[in-house]
Amino acid sequence: MRIMGLDLGDRTIGVAVSDAFGWTAQGVEVISRKTHETDLARLKQLIEEYEVGEIVLGLPKNMNGSIGPRGELCIEYGKMLESVFGLRVMMWDERLTTVSAERTLLEADVSRKKRKAVIDKMAAAIILQGYLDSKTVKG
Template sequence: MRILGLDYGDRRIGVALSDAFGWTAQGLEMIENGSEEAVLRRISELVEQNGVQTIVVGLPKNMNGTIGPRGEICMAFADKLRETLSVPVDLWDERLTTVAATRALLEADVSRRKRKQVVDKMAAALLLQNYLDARGK
């Protein structure tokens, strides 16, 4: 059962994919967040190519657990995916995944330019792995 994880951002959407057993998450790619039509088309292609059965969209909550403007944008994006695709779409609390991804890349001494290329993909992998771990318990 493959699951697709999406870390939605203004400029880029990080994409991660689980293994066939739904145990581990791997960063897959970044989608430039340009036209909504192009983004939805690419996600649809990924769903079809990889036999995805569920999509998980990161829901950035405030530190006190409330949902702010950024979270509302992600919820609207998840609704659009539900309307467009024929797979379930879950929302998952993704607080601090981008911070954790950036910190890990800094600790690995990855250059600023390379960090920019992979941080969104890595954040998507972290949020998807958190989701998979919670489901397994």
């Protein structure tokens, strides 16, 4: 069973998937959001293709740990994903993941245009890797 990580944005959804053992996360793609139905159809295709059994959704918290309007939207989106796909959706603190992804891409000297194309799937991979690492630590 693989685990899917999602970085939900207004215009895009970054997607990452774990390896079969649940040890590492790889960025898969960035879905350009069009309509609710097309977004869900693409997620369904990816869930089936990668045999996903669980989803980790980034939860944007404020720096003080509180949940603001954007976080509330993500929580609602997670509940909807659970309902539509029948999979457990775990919310994962995503504070600073996009900053971390941006820094990594800058250090790798990736051009601005290329960074824009991959940053969301890289953020999804960071979210998912954090979740996978926490499961390894707990045993």
